[in-house]
Amino acid sequence: MMDANVNNIALSGGFSQNPVIADGRGRPLVYLHGLFGQEWPAYLADLAKYHRVYAPVNPGSEEPADLRLLDGLLDLIVYYDELFEQLGLEQVDLIGHSFGGMVAAEIAATLTHRVRKLVLIDPLGLWRDDAPVGDHLLVSPEQRTALLYHDLSNAEVAARLSEPEDLAESQAGYLRSFSAMASTAHFIHPIPERGLHKRLRRIKADTLVLWGAQDRLVPPVYAQDFARGIPNASVQVLDRAGHYPHLEQRERVTAETLRFLA
Amino acid sequence: MKTIWLHMQGYRNLPDDFRDRYESIWVTAPNDELVDPELVGQYLHANLEELRFADSMGFDGIGTNEHHQNGYGFPVSPHMTGGILASWKSDAAICLLGTTLPLYHPLRVAEELAAIDCMSGGRLVAGWPVGSAMDTCGVIGLPPDTVRPRYYEAHDFIKQAWSRPGPFPFNGEFTKQRYVNPWPRPIQKPHPPIWLAGGGSVETWQFAADMDYTYNFLSFGGYKVAQRQMDSYWSVVGEHGERDDNPYRAGYAQLICVADTDAEAKRLYWPHVKNFYDKSMYIAPQFSVVPGYTSRASMQHMMKATGSASPFAVRKSTAGKLVAEPSWERFIEEGAVIGGSPDTVAQRLEEAVRRLRVGHLIAIMQLQSMDTELTKYNTKLFAEKVLPKTRTIWDDEGYVDQWWPSGATRNQPTAAETLTGAH
Numbered sequence: 206m207m208d209a210n211v212n213n214i215a216l217s218g219g220f221s222q223n224p225v226i227a228d229g230r231g232r233p234l235v236y237l238h239g240l241f242g243q244e245w246p247a248y249l250a251d252l253a254k255y256h257r258v259y260a261p262v263n264p265g266s267e268e269p270a271d272l273r274l275l276d277g278l279l280d281l282i283v284y285y286d287e288l289f290e291q292l293g294l295e296q297v298d299l300i301g302h303s304f305g306g307m308v309a310a311e312i313a314a315t316l317t318h319r320v321r322k323l324v325l326i327d328p329l330g331l332w333r334d335d336a337p338v339g340d341h342l343l344v345s346p347e348q349r350t351a352l353l354y355h356d357l358s359n360a361e362v363a364a365r366l367s368e369p370e371d372l373a374e375s376q377a378g379y380l381r382s383f384s385a386m387a388s389t390a391h392f393i394h395p396i397p398e399r400g401l402h403k404r405l406r407r408i409k410a411d412t413l414v415l416w417g418a419q420d421r422l423v424p425p426v427y428a429q430d431f432a433r434g435i436p437n438a439s440v441q442v443l444d445r446a447g448h449y450p451h452l453e454q455r456e457r458v459t460a461e462t463l464r465f466l467a
Numbered sequence: 468m469k470t471i472w473l474h475m476q477g478y479r480n481l482p483d484d485f486r487d488r489y490e491s492i493w494v495t496a497p498n499d500e501l502v503d504p505e506l507v508g509q510y511l512h513a514n515l516e517e518l519r520f521a522d523s524m525g526f527d528g529i530g531t532n533e534h535h536q537n538g539y540g541f542p543v544s545p546h547m548t549g550g551i552l553a554s555w556k557s558d559a560a561i562c563l564l565g566t567t568l569p570l571y572h573p574l575r576v577a578e579e580l581a582a583i584d585c586m587s588g589g590r591l592v593a594g595w596p597v598g599s600a601m602d603t604c605g606v607i608g609l610p611p612d613t614v615r616p617r618y619y620e621a622h623d624f625i626k627q628a629w630s631r632p633g634p635f636p637f638n639g640e641f642t643k644q645r646y647v648n649p650w651p652r653p654i655q656k657p658h659p660p661i662w663l664a665g666g667g668s669v670e671t672w673q674f675a676a677d678m679d680y681t682y683n684f685l686s687f688g689g690y691k692v693a694q695r696q697m698d699s700y701w702s703v704v705g706e707h708g709e710r711d712d713n714p715y716r717a718g719y720a721q722l723i724c725v726a727d728t729d730a731e732a733k734r735l736y737w738p739h740v741k742n743f744y745d746k747s748m749y750i751a752p753q754f755s756v757v758p759g760y761t762s763r764a765s766m767q768h769m770m771k772a773t774g775s776a777s778p779f780a781v782r783k784s785t786a787g788k789l790v791a792e793p794s795w796e797r798f799i800e801e802g803a804v805i806g807g808s809p810d811t812v813a814q815r816l817e818e819a820v821r822r823l824r825v826g827h828l829i830a831i832m833q834l835q836s837m838d839t840e841l842t843k844y845n846t847k848l849f850a851e852k853v854l855p856k857t858r859t860i861w862d863d864e865g866y867v868d869q870w871w872p873s874g875a876t877r878n879q880p881t882a883a884e885t886l887t888g889a890h
Contacts, residue, residue: 265612269612269763342753342758343494343754343757345752372776376776379777380766383763384758384763386758387612387758388612390758391610391612392610394609
């Protein structure tokens with residue numbers, strides 16, 4: 206994981222430790238990952254040149270039994286409140302991608318004092334009957350790839366999709382994403398909408414909404430819905446990017462993020 | 468041994484190019500293109516006629532199950548069918564294998580099953596599967612990791628609703644009810660026999676052993692596939708310490724095709740067997756292996772067994788194909804079908820049930836595209852020429868079926884016979 210370190214953060218209430226990846230110096234920034242598990246993409250390494258970046262894992266990913274302690278989003282928000290506390294973070298800049306974007310918006314709408322600035326990258330959480338969010342879970346690997354990515358020749362995308370030669374490594378990777386999908390599905394299956402549209406109005410942080418123009422999982426029409434619901438939000442739709450603009454248009458996303466957080 | 472004639476209640480008329488046109492028989496096969504309500508009406512009447520015929524032919528029990536949005540069986544509500552079966556005058560058991568508990572408010576299940584037990588004079592077997600990933604996560608859309616916790620909670624609720632004097636409060640994670648006080652409660656005390664049904668998960672075997680329930684292996688792989696699963700089940704029962712080896716703790720489903728001769732069986736049934744496996748077992752792996760529904764431990768086990776990183780790599784090529792080059796002979800050899808003359812069928816069945824150590828045979832004798840005439844022919848030959856031979860299996864060993872409904876008196880020894888051991 207580059208030069209980043211894993212810090213196992215202890216939590217009360219019977220939860221297992223959260224192996225938070227952290228790197229960099231500067232104002233604290235927390236990144237909440239998407240549907241498929243903890244990650245430290247080059248985007249975060251770029252941000253860590255200017256910020257202290259923390260990338261926790263969605264609870265239940267590492268230890269499925271943790272999900273029995275989380276009935277819904279309120280429990281998840283309380284979980285992150287404690288995690289921030291354990292990391293010694295009073296106020297953070299919060300970036301959330303996809304599922305993590307939904308969680309980040311919920312945190313910002315509930316723990317209003319905790320979030321200084323909010324970046325949402327192709328977040329889940331809203332629903333339109335005229336542009337339904339796609340199903341990432343009950344689809345074949347080929348269908349999933351088509352939903353998520355615009356350009357399969359992009360180096361970071363290709364690296365993600367390549368199968369390791371070693372069987373044990375490949376199995377471990379599959380198992381990791383399998384457990385991560387179970388942990389995110391716990392909160393959103395079968396439709397990733399739990400009333401966030403009623404709470405967006407409470408977000409006090411300045412918010413940047415970034416969206417891949419070719420996102421086929423969560424169509425970019427949702428970007429405007431987030432911008433309309435959040436009191437102080439601006440939108441950037443990035444061409445030639447799917448559900449992972451921070452991979453497919455990394456330089457632009459990094460630049461927009463740094464400019465916004467400055 | 469007891470034999471239960473089970474109807475899967477499938478759609479009998481699927482197009483020949485089904486596999487080419489659709490991704491899965493279950494969850495997403497489009498109703499608008501495939502399902503004619505007029506035909507559904509005809510099929511439902513045929514299903515009941517066939518069940519009634521099986522009842523009249525002396526099977527120990529008749530039954531059905533529950534599935535949703537699925538071509539090979541959409542017996543939507545086993546309680547609805549069960550209510551009809553309960554209205555017939557009969558002494559056969561009504562085996563509902565079963566009700567997918569996580570899908571309902573458990574009070575409704577408690578009340579409806581109790582009503583069936585009351586109406587039938589205590590002939591109900593309450594079968595409670597956890598539910599397939601297709602029905603629970605794919606169709607109803609339960610968060611996958613919550614399926615089993617919901618199942619256990621519903622189980623506890625219903626057992627309490629049946630046995631505790633009401634009203635009482637039930638404060639569960641998924642069900643909160645201030646006044647639990649169902650009026651129909653079962654005739655059978657303390658409650659109707661509860662049978663588990665599953666496809667081979669370790670947790671269910673353990674639950675059966677802990678709760679002293681019967682476990683039924685319901686697959687369409689036949690007895691050779693069942694062997695590995697049932698061996699594991701029996702070792703879990705053995706390790707429990709307080710459970711005996713009574714074969715009535717177990718049951719399994721088997722496709723059975725009887726004709727006058729082995730050759731005639733092939734001629735009559737092969738097109739239907741082929742049709743069934745081509746279409747009915749065509750389930751997309753993304754619907755059957757769902758993260759969270761399949762536990763991490765089970766996934767690790769699966770990876771070890773297949774030697775693959777992803778179940779998709781293996782299952783895509785074999786989805787719905789039990790054997791590489793399907794033929795009647797291969798299906799017979801693999802045990803997916805027990806078919807042939809009455810003598811052949813009786814002999815293979817005895818061999819299978821003794822090896823699996825099962826006291827309850829779930830006989831599948833209507834396969835999707837089979838018409839009523841052929842179904843009755845199959846059923847009649849089995850009842851007249853096979854059942855008399857297989858009925859006495861386990862009698863000499865003296866095992867008693869403690870998991871049979873008390874009101875289902877057909878073929879049962881009278882109290883006096885039991886006392887003197889003369890049955």
